Amino acid sequence: MPLLARTVNTPLAIEVRRGAIADLGTLLADRRISAGGEVALVVGPGLGERVAELCRPGLGSADVFTVVGGTLDSAHEVGEKLRRRNYDAVVGIGGGKTIDTAKYAATRFGIPMVSVATSLANDGIASPVASLEHDGFKGSYGVHIPIAVVVDLDFVDDGPDAQTRAGIGDALSNLNAVADWELAHRERGEPIDGLAVTLARASAEALLNHPGSLTDDDFLTSLAESLILGGLAMAVCGSSRPASGGCHEISHALDRLHPGTASHGEQCGLGALFCTFLRASIEPAQQSRFDRLSACMKRHGLPRTPADLGISDHDFVAAVEFAPRTRPDRYTILEHLDLGRDELITRVADYADAVH
Structure with missing residues (x-):
């Protein structure tokens, strides 16, 4: 009797822990996403830049693009920058606006995208959807699901x-x-x-x-996993x-x-x-x-x-x-x-x- 099944796209790696961002270069190399750190880091102003410096020692060949994310125009601007060089992956670092901007730009040019979340405000960290503003209205755009998802609880804990x-x-x-x-x-x-x-x-x-509560690592891990699984549920159907x-x-x-x-x-x-x-x-x-x-x-x-x-x-x-x-x-x-x-x-x- 034949076995009937389906193939479900999921991230190659999911990391939810403290100190995860500092080990980003190792994770990308171990998972064969980028052995030499040839990636584009898309970060938001302020915190995103600090995070990029934290992971730069393991990603010495990376380019850093700072964006004020959340709009279709900003996603197109990032996309134009991605055309200047062959990248192994696009790494979106920050909150939902930055990650959605990176997801859209990476999808537009067929480049794998890595989601690095510094907050847990919504399920966009792992979803196949980018919510971006255009002409004063927010729209939802279908994108590729991230090839890897990283959540650093140190930054989540320090955030609002x-x-x-x-x-x-x-x-x-x-x-x-x-x-x-x-x-x-x-x-x-x-x-x-x-x-x-x-x-x-x-x-x-x-x-x-x-x-647990907001100050409990076990609860924050459960929240991160819930948001990630919500994104995977959307990818499945x-x-x-x-x-x-x-x-x-x-x-x-x-x-x-x-x-x-x-x-x-x-x-x-x-x-x-x-x-x-x-x-x-x-x-x-x-x-x-x-x-x-x-x-x-x-x-x-x-x-x-x-x-x-x-x-x-x-x-x-x-x-x-x-x-x-x-x-x-x-x-x-x-x-x-x-x-x-x-x-x-x-x-x-x-x-x-x-x-x-």
């Missing part, structure tokens, strides 16, 4: 706690994204990928149940479905209607909690998930109400009402319930009572 909290919100929101995907499968027959679901849900559950549901629609709506409200991860965490509350109204078994998710977010200091984000209930109602328009092709609990403005006002008020 707000960035780590954002990563927690982004990782936990996968629970809602998967539930929305399963809903679309039941209601509309949308194809579902069991492996992608397993990766996204299991990693988020591990974080949900972890007793070829879309953002296992990591983006009604939670992300709400976040995109807030970005559109009230730009600068909060970080992507914080908004997604709140969106996931609200969507789980809505789901519990038609699936009583989801009440336990809502309670556990709310308790976890409270323990880590994540915003759970519109007021925690600095916006009014009225503003949040408007964002939830607008949310389905941000992803017209996606079916989530928001599209399923299709609540009108008056009903949303009632549900948001009930939600605030349930959280408190």
